[in-house]
Amino acid sequence: MHWFKKHKKISVMLAVIIVLLAVFAVSAIKGGELGIGNSILSITSKVHKPVSNAGDSAGESITGIFRFKAISKENQKLKEEIQILKEDLIKQKLKKKDLKDLKKLSQVLNYKEITKSYSLVSANVVAINGFSWFNIFTIDRGTSDNIKKNDIVVSGEGLVGRILSAGKDTAKVIGISDESNNVSFMVLRNPDYLGVLQGDGKGGLSGFMLDDKAQVIEGDELVTSGMGVYPAGIPVGKVESVKMDRNTLLKTVKISPAASFRSITKVVVLT
DSSP: OHHHHHTHHHHHHHHHHHHHHHHHHHHHHTTSTTOHHHHHHHHHHHHHHHHHHHHHHHHHHHHHHHHHHHHHHHHHHHHHHHHHHHHHHHHHHHHHHHHHHHHHHHHHTOOHHHHHHOOEEEEEEEEEOSOSSTTEEEESOOGGGTOOTTOEEEOSSSEEEEEEEEOSSOEEEEETTSTTOEEEEEESSOTTOEEEEEEOSSSOEEEEESSTTOOOOTTOEEEEOSOSSSOTTOEEEEEEEEEEETTTTEEEEEEEESSOTTSOOEEEEEO
16 A cells, blocks of 8 residues: 555556456457447547548649639630631621622612723722821722723712822822812703812812703702713712802802712722
8 A cells, every 4th residue: 555655646547557458348248338449439530530521622622723724724715716706707797898899889880881981990998198088098009900090980889089190009099079179060860950069178069050040959969971081970979958159140059979988998990
């Protein structure tokens, strides 16, 4: 007893060991009914579970990274395909507009006298010479295509102007909207009504009737008369308004041009 009192710690440890041994022995005899093994396994599983969960989380994170990369790659591919489709759509629209312009040109040139007397050269507008209106602009045809000064230029809607000067591969066109360009016209409803028009430099046209008693009215269609450099029959525009100038005693007309000078892209030159 004296020894146990002197060595209390060792005594306690020995007592614990003896109790544990006894418990294990009884548990073994009864086939583990006391559940000591289960308790140990439960403790072990609790320790193992966080480690397992951590491993699962890491696996999911790695899988997520690969999935994100795959989705990003797929999105990039879709963007490229969409861009290609957009480019194809633009090409189709331009092609459609080009065909529409050519159809208009063929309609405006459906005059026997014109097609019989002239060769037709189609051209694209490549530059506007410093003006917001098409008073003077450049086309991509020139003397190599038999184009020369004063050749007539038309669009799908009607008369545009004439060749001002021509180089080998390009030429400058002066539009009828320019102030220096005079055009003789007649009223399509009654070809006996003749007049002369001039551009205002801003895309508009105005003119006067040679006969102040000519019964021209708003909405009358005007075409070239054939006098001067322009052949007869090319649409020029429509009468917007009519009034009598008391100073000159001339019947004046304001004209809406047939050709849309804001959007000319393709023309035909009569050579």
